[in-house]
Amino acid sequence: MATVAYGTDRTDEAARQAAFDAAVAADERIEPRDWMPDAYRASLVRQMAQHAHSEIIGMQPEANWITRAPSLRRKAILMAKVQDEAGHGLYLYSAAETLGTSREELLDKLHAGRQRYSSIFNYPTLTWADVGAIGWLVDGAAITNQVPLCRCSYGPYARAMVRICKEESFHQRQGYELLLALSRGTPAQHAMAQDAVDRWWWPSLMMFGPPDEESGHSAQSMAWKIKRHSNDELRRRFIEISGPQADALGLTLPTGEIDWDEFKEVLKGNGPCNEQRIAQRRRAHEEGAWVRDAAVAYAAKHGEGKPS
Amino acid sequence: MTATDWPLWEVFVRSRRGLSHTHAGSLHAPDAEMALRNARDLYTRRSEGVSIWVVPSTAVTASSPDEKDSFFEPAGDKPYRHPTFYEIPEGVQHL
Ligand SMILES: [Fe+2]
Numbered sequence A: 001m002a003t004v005a006y007g008t009d010r011t012d013e014a015a016r017q018a019a020f021d022a023a024v025a026a027d028e029r030i031e032p033r034d035w036m037p038d039a040y041r042a043s044l045v046r047q048m049a050q051h052a053h054s055e056i057i058g059m060q061p062e063a064n065w066i067t068r069a070p071s072l073r074r075k076a077i078l079m080a081k082v083q084d085e086a087g088h089g090l091y092l093y094s095a096a097e098t099l100g101t102s103r104e105e106l107l108d109k110l111h112a113g114r115q116r117y118s119s120i121f122n123y124p125t126l127t128w129a130d131v132g133a134i135g136w137l138v139d140g141a142a143i144t145n146q147v148p149l150c151r152c153s154y155g156p157y158a159r160a161m162v163r164i165c166k167e168e169s170f171h172q173r174q175g176y177e178l179l180l181a182l183s184r185g186t187p188a189q190h191a192m193a194q195d196a197v198d199r200w201w202w203p204s205l206m207m208f209g210p211p212d213e214e215s216g217h218s219a220q221s222m223a224w225k226i227k228r229h230s231n232d233e234l235r236r237r238f239i240e241i242s243g244p245q246a247d248a249l250g251l252t253l254p255t256g257e258i259d260w261d262e263f264k265e266v267l268k269g270n271g272p273c274n275e276q277r278i279a280q281r282r283r284a285h286e287e288g289a290w291v292r293d294a295a296v297a298y299a300a301k302h303g304e305g306k307p308s
Numbered sequence B: 001m002t003a004t005d006w007p008l009w010e011v012f013v014r015s016r017r018g019l020s021h022t023h024a025g026s027l028h029a030p031d032a033e034m035a036l037r038n039a040r041d042l043y044t045r046r047s048e049g050v051s052i053w054v055v056p057s058t059a060v061t062a063s064s065p066d067e068k069d070s071f072f073e074p075a076g077d078k079p080y081r082h083p084t085f086y087e088i089p090e091g092v093q094h095l
């Protein structure tokens, strides 16, 4: 869509800021062509890019098990879930594009290590039970984070989140069902399920971000109604709902404290799989180049690819 | 056009026969045919649609949010366009 060049008159600017503040205060949505503060736009691009990157990097740990799924049923489910995550990435990249940043630019930044994705995807999937633990805990934590984002002040982001949240509940339930089957299986299967939960619990809690007093972006994001609840508030909610769910699984949740030093190390790039994830992402992008080139050649030959 | 600047398409999905197409989102594709196929995979993985339109995003002309007050104002002072504007005696039926 064409964009309108705005005047930069100072009174204009103040009036626009006031209109923006009033819309946010009234719980109205900000839409792509509305005036918005530069910092609001930048903050949204940062958060949405990180979110989109997480969706597509998150395909890797689970895709690792597609060829080894124990039944055709489980394999079909896992393929559908991984495909959904690709879709989530695309919804979010196109929502981010409404802010004037191209998908290409965001992917370049991901590949260059200049934008982040969720720390959770830097952990390895060691056993089949990890696929269950990811669905239950990682998708579960994501849902807890994302449901309030459906009311985010930026319209395109909120709409993408509505679509994503609808799809996430299948992700969580298939993981829970998978763990339940293992938990009720042989002693070895039960132990495998418990081990997966023991390993994924802490990284899942870290998905909510640093404690409130250390969370740099939080206060401003909440004032802008991008975020609706603090990190610790969401984390507490997730812990509360997980306890009874673990009981019903016949599994236990670890006790203790979150190791924030580990979190910082993973963010710095020193997690178990950081390098592997980004190397695989780059390789997939490079190896897909011929497909993109072929599509362009086909479009050119058939005189389409309009408009541009 | 190179492989990195595929045009953007707006996707509209008719969820059921009898309903109109509704904007679902957007996507990049090299041509209309690929845009349709990608739209099917992206927006109708759970049978959300029975028909899809794809429209080049550049073909959309939008009203300006800056002029929204003056642009939509003419309708504001015409309450007589609504049935609730008229007073009808109590008891009159089918009106
Ligand atoms: Fe997702």
Ligand SMILES: [Fe+2]
Binding pocket: A085, A139, A168, A171
């Ligand atoms: Fe998911």
